[in-house]
Amino acid sequence: MTDQSVSSEAPPLIQAASWRDYLRLLKPRVMSLVVFTALTGLLCARTPMNPILAAVAILCIAVGAGASGALNMWYDADIDALMRRTRGRPIPAGRVQGADALAMGVTLSMFSVAMMGLAINWLAAGLLAFTIVFYAVVYTMWLKRRTPQNIVIGGLAGALPPLVGWAAASGTAPLNAWLLVAIVFFWTPPHFWALSLYTTEDYARAGVPMMPVVRGAASTRRQILAYSVILAPLGLAPAFTGLGGALYLAVAACGGLLMLVLAARLALSDAGDGAGRRIDDGALYAVTPSSKPARNLFAFSILYLFSLFAALLIERVAGFAPLDLLR
Amino acid sequence: MSDPKNEGPGAARSRRGRNIALALALALFVIIVFVVTIVRLGANAAAPPL
Numbered sequence: 001m002t003d004q005s006v007s008s009e010a011p012p013l014i015q016a017a018s019w020r021d022y023l024r025l026l027k028p029r030v031m032s033l034v035v036f037t038a039l040t041g042l043l044c045a046r047t048p049m050n051p052i053l054a055a056v057a058i059l060c061i062a063v064g065a066g067a068s069g070a071l072n073m074w075y076d077a078d079i080d081a082l083m084r085r086t087r088g089r090p091i092p093a094g095r096v097q098g099a100d101a102l103a104m105g106v107t108l109s110m111f112s113v114a115m116m117g118l119a120i121n122w123l124a125a126g127l128l129a130f131t132i133v134f135y136a137v138v139y140t141m142w143l144k145r146r147t148p149q150n151i152v153i154g155g156l157a158g159a160l161p162p163l164v165g166w167a168a169a170s171g172t173a174p175l176n177a178w179l180l181v182a183i184v185f186f187w188t189p190p191h192f193w194a195l196s197l198y199t200t201e202d203y204a205r206a207g208v209p210m211m212p213v214v215r216g217a218a219s220t221r222r223q224i225l226a227y228s229v230i231l232a233p234l235g236l237a238p239a240f241t242g243l244g245g246a247l248y249l250a251v252a253a254c255g256g257l258l259m260l261v262l263a264a265r266l267a268l269s270d271a272g273d274g275a276g277r278r279i280d281d282g283a284l285y286a287v288t289p290s291s292k293p294a295r296n297l298f299a300f301s302i303l304y305l306f307s308l309f310a311a312l313l314i315e316r317v318a319g320f321a322p323l324d325l326l327r
Numbered sequence: 328m329s330d331p332k333n334e335g336p337g338a339a340r341s342r343r344g345r346n347i348a349l350a351l352a353l354a355l356f357v358i359i360v361f362v363v364t365i366v367r368l369g370a371n372a373a374a375p376p377l
Contacts, residue, residue, distance in 0.1 A: 016334070016341035
């Protein structure tokens with residue numbers, strides 16, 4: 001946080017906040033992904049659970065994720081104001097005071113963790129608390145403005161919800177739950193670095209040391225390919241460990257292959273190398289023709305992760321047997 | 328915070344919306360605590376921990 005944003009007097013609000021502005025502080029889109037992966041972890045645990053308690057566990061995870069989002073928006077309000085993607089958020093837009101977001105984040109964090117502990121179990125509560133602190137403190141306050149490895153290490157916070165869901169259902173954290181964490185963890189760098197390749201100017205203006213800003217586009221493209229080479233086989237692993245079935249194997253094989261192809265095309269391109277003729281196709285960020293491979297990989301990475309977890313979810317709900325190919 | 332006595336109709340509408348949302352959230356919290364208590368009590372009554 002810059003000195004300017006830590007002034008004792010809060011800037012006046014430009015307009016009154018509606019309840020939707022407070023909802024936006026919780027980052028509903030991120031929250032929906034967290035709920036989806038946590039629900040998959042909860043169901044994959046294959047432990048009978050009262051549906052009401054299961055719903056409460058998912059609610060606690062959603063609220064915890066939202067709380068960490070509010071804390072992130074409070075701390076990052078100064079750099080959010082400088083970036084096109086984030087300048088419309090409630091605090092930089094002058095609709096919500098930073099102190100209100102801080103209070104909301106802290107309160108919801110405590111309520112979600114306490115409720116998870118009292119209603120479900122304390123392993124899940126501990127993991128949820130760790131996730132919130134890791135995102136709000138380790139990633140937001142420490143890593144984000146200091147190192148180009150910010151989203152690599154900080155990605156652990158986004159990767160943990162399936163483990164929290166699994167722990168909520170079973171009270172344990174076995175290897176298969178960590179496998180889901182590993183998939184999201186290794187998915188994060190290709191996803192965010194692909195985005196940052198065509199939003200580099202924004203990050204540079206805000207002083208955020210994203211990989212393309214610090215090491216350049218060529219190095220970022222190579223690292224995206226390296227992480228994708230790890231991710232694609234890792235995505236297949238659940239079919240070998242008694243977690244995924246035939247549907248999952250097919251989705252992971254096709255998706256992983258396509259992910260590799262797109263990452264290779266990106267590595268061979270000159271995406272992010274410099275400003276060229278810009279295409280304005282209505283997207284938030286106009287991209288140069290050479291940066292299209294970056295946007296293609298970014299878009300597909302979302303579909304890829306969604307497909308993997310959706311396949312696991314469908315198999316579990318439909319009662320398909322896992323493959324367990326190692327046995 | 329603006330003074331509620333001097334705020335315009337837009338700000339008053341926003342304040343009312345926020346208050347209703349907060350009331351609903353609090354009511355939901357109370358209901359959740361009640362239901363969770365009943366579920367946990369019921370489970371323990373059916374199979375008392377040794």
